[in-house]
Amino acid sequence: MGRFFLASLPLLGSLVSGLPGSYAPFQPVSSPRLPLQRRADNEICAITQPTTQAPHKNVWAGLTNRELSDAITFLFKDKELNLTEDGGNTTCANSPQSWDNRLLAIDLLQPNKTSVLPFVAGSGPAPPVYARANLLFGATEEPYMEEFVVGPLPLSDSTAAHPLSFFSNRQKGSKIRVHDADFATDGDLSKAFLAEAADILKILWNVAPDGVQLVSSSPVQVENGQVTTWYGVEGKPKKMYDTGTLLPLGLYIRANITGRDTSKWAVDGWLYNDILYSSLDEFRKAVTAPGFKTLGGGVDGPWSQLERNGDDLPFDDLQPPTLVQPGAKRFSVDVENKFVSWMDFTFFVSDSRDLGVRLFDIRYKGKRILYELGMEEAMAHYAGQDPIQSGAVFLDTYFGGFGGQMVSLVNGYDCPAYSTYLNTTYVDGTTRKVRPNGICLFESDPGYPIQRHSGTGYTSITKNVVFTLRTVTTAGNYDYMTSYDFHLDGAVTIHVRASGFIQSAFYANNEEYGFKIHDDLSGSMHDHVITFKADFDIMGEKNSLQKVEFVPTTETYHWNGNKPRNTMKAKKSFITNEDDAKINFETNSPSIYAVVNKDELNKFGEAPGYRIHPAAGVIHLTVKDSSVGGKALNVANHHLYATKFKDTEVRGSSPYNLLDVEDPLVDFAKFQDSESLEQEDLVLWFNLGMHHIPHTGDLPNTVFSTAHTAMLIEPFNYLAGSPHRATKQMVQLTSKNGTTAITRYGATPANCAVSSSQLNPKPDENWSSTIAIRKNPYDGSQPDHIG
Ligand SMILES: *[C@@H]1O[C@H](CO)[C@@H](O)[C@H](O)[C@H]1NC(C)=O
Ligand SMILES: *[C@@H]1O[C@H](CO)[C@@H](O)[C@H](O)[C@H]1NC(C)=O
Ligand SMILES: *[C@@H]1O[C@H](CO)[C@@H](O)[C@H](O)[C@H]1NC(C)=O
Ligand SMILES: *[C@@H]1O[C@H](CO)[C@@H](O)[C@H](O)[C@H]1NC(C)=O
Ligand SMILES: *[C@@H]1O[C@H](CO)[C@@H](O)[C@H](O)[C@H]1NC(C)=O
Ligand SMILES: *[C@@H]1O[C@H](CO)[C@@H](O)[C@H](O)[C@H]1NC(C)=O
Ligand SMILES: *[C@@H]1O[C@H](CO)[C@@H](O)[C@H](O)[C@H]1NC(C)=O
Ligand SMILES: [Cu+2]
Secondary structure (H helix, E strand, C coil): CCCCCHHHCCCCCCCCCCECCECCCCCCCCCCCHHHHHCCCCCECCCCCCECCCCCCCCCCCCCHHHHHHHHHHHHHCCCCCECCCCCCCCCCCCCCCCCEEEEEEEECCCCHHHHHHHHCCCCCCCCEEEEEEEEECCCCCCEEEEEEEEEECCCCCCEEEECCCCCCCCCCCCEECCCCCHHHHHHHHHHHHHHCHHHHHHHHCCCHHHEEEEECCCCEEECCEEEEEEEEEECCCCCCCHHHHCEEEEEEEEECCCCCHHHCEEEEEEECCEEECCHHHHHHHHHCCCCCCCCCCCCCCCCCCCCCCCCCCCCCCCCCCCCCCCCCCEEEECCCCEEEECCEEEEEEEECCCEEEEEEEEECCEEEEEEEEEEEEEEEECCCCHHHHCCEEECCCCCCCCCCECCCCECCCECCCCEEEEEEEEECCEEEEEEEEEEEEEECCCCCCEEEEECCEEEEECCCEEEEEEEEEECCEEEEEEEEECCCCCEEEEEEEEECCCEEECCCCHHHEEEEECCEEEECEEEEEEEEEEECCCCCEEEEEEEEEEEEEEECHHHCCCEEEEEEEEEEEECEHHHCEECCCCCCCEEEEEECCCCCCCCCCCCEEEEEEEECCCCCCCCCCCCCHHHHHHHCCCEEEEECCCCCCCCCCCCHHHHCCCCCCCHHHHCCCCECCCEEEEEEEEEEEEECCCHHHCCCECCCCCEEEEEEEEECCCCCCHHHHCCCEEEEEEECCEEEEEECCCCCCCCECCHHHHCCCCCCCCCCCCEEECCCCCCCCCCCCC
16 A cells, blocks of 8 residues: 555645644634644744755766757758757747658766766766767658767767667667658648548537547558558547547558658558448448448536536545645755755756656765666557557556656645755757746654554654655656655655546447446547666675565474474575566565675674565556557566666667567666676566556546556665654654653654645746746757756
């Protein structure tokens, strides 16, 4: 089970302003709002944010404005690349067209770990800065995408641009064919074929062509050079909500989109009620014949929309308990360097279009435990009787990017009102975009203590204070909330929650792929698999993977007359080879996995390390050897993998993996090439996720409280004892002779009043649905920093 829901927890003692020893007595029902009035002598809590100075520059953060501009200028000057500029505006008419070469994405190329480590240790220079750029070569019969590296930056005589291939283990090289480069221009095609079918739309649903909309399958199918896509017909939302994914109408249209001459593209199949018609005329003949069975189709309405909808709940107009900050914050931030320090933890934050926010150089008590922790890919694999569901595999790093689609957080809802917010930034085409309040940082009390014990005459109890870094990515119909929680016992939990509109299927013939959840509507079954990379460094880079298994056994003990006794033992071993490090957490969880350092044994002779285990359901992909995703999804086949670190194996997947599923840019299976894991630099790759078969409760939106998955990493024989004993936020109660004594340990009581702006935060404070835009080239008018 996961943590409690933050916003609904009563925090006794911090709602009222408590003075030492003077706790709010029982209050009569008639004066419910007393705390502020009664404590008028107290000042309003001043919420201050301590600052800090990062020990060194954040080399992972992203490109500065100048570096970005230099890289873009350099690429555009390269005659051979023949790039068409977008003039800083990717949505305007003179932006590149499908027959132009263009810049799809540009970002910092994360510096090699091997060149960062000496810098971080203070014994080497800052690593050179390179950009990675994804270029789409459209000015050719066979369009392709190729990743380039540009640098070093800023511009110098040694700056160069060349294909970036060391990330990729693709057989066919760095040029990867793009089969749907002209898709942006196909709007005309779909408009035309809907117009031709106007009479049929009228018969089936009594709508005109502009009363429906189309979705296309993802990815396109490529077979023997033939490129096919399917369109699904959907009802149109009636309000502003993007409810289209809840309104499939059960008609699917196949189009042959082979070749670059879009005038030759043609519709060659109409699928309705599981019958495939090979031409519109054939379909029309069937539909207009007597006795043709029409299936209906869902209609947008309150059931799918997001207005409040339902009977009043008891007392529900009253404000629920809320989290408050009773004074100064207890963590410090270097905003410029995106460096954060809370209790015994420090870390750097980076953000990028593809991957969103990730953490680097996570240290605990001054020692690095993780070089890198972040999401690699968020995939969704659907299934169904119809070609849209059956063909749907999404990689969210590709469609807009996990960072590109991050949103401004809603104060008091996404995060507590007192949170510290940081902006995030990403590059769209050649334009830098700034997203205010993309990251929140806050401490909270999950509503249960981290420790307690009652003995004769005493109780010892310790507050559980959790520090969270959170972001939200809205990837089309779905919203992913990613939270990194840091705990007083030295543990870190990685949570992903999903909400938003499900993608659904037309119900007909679909019983084995979902439940009927509304008129003509099936909740389409799918797997969400969210891959994370965790590059552990436990007391140095050389580590091993320990496995401790609970095994049943029959033993004899001489003191028992050697009678057999059925019992259990701990089987301790090491996973010493990459091929053996494809791990599934088994039923009944008998095995414990930990990254340990065998060269740094503690004083009891045990290897110190960090353990990793699921904190809320985790999954791997159900589909084996997916016909749609192929080898592009290989990172999702198990719960956990360990590999030996290499500068060439830094990404477990690529946003462009679906462009060639049989020979993807990154085929994760090729990482498992029998290398030793004994006292090597280990990287763990783990999958979070949910098997999702939507039920009526997913309407209108899936809820975060159930769509939740999490992994916990925690110290394992790492410290002499549990570090949570160091906090002052604990008490001991002792009773003697009928009186109770309270022992405190130096925690200062709150002595300020909570402002009404904390209790009633503005949800739109610094929120932005539009994004600030900075133009290239860099003209010096903006500060030269990131974001
Ligand atoms: C980009 O172009 C579109 C369409 O021409 C226009 O509406 C928009 O205002 C432009 N944005 C900027 C930042 O220039
Ligand atoms: C450069 O791209 C343009 C389209 O943007 C194309 O017309 C032209 O042929 C290309 N030039 C070369 C040398 O490939
Ligand atoms: C698809 O279109 C291409 C290009 O127009 C054509 O050569 C091919 O024969 C078509 N395929 C089928 C199956 O009709
Ligand atoms: C965050 O973005 C907002 C809006 O663009 C801007 O006013 C603010 O200065 C930014 N904050 C930082 C720390 O860059
Ligand atoms: C980073 O590592 C790769 C793979 O070893 C290497 O090809 C590349 O040159 C390195 N980059 C730098 C800047 O050292
Ligand atoms: C405990 O209470 C008893 C009776 O009230 C009293 O006689 C005795 O002195 C108390 N002992 C202590 C240690 O306070
Ligand atoms: C909004 O921005 C102002 C000015 O930067 C800052 O003082 C305030 O804390 C911010 N509030 C939120 C909720 O981000
Ligand atoms: Cu789902």
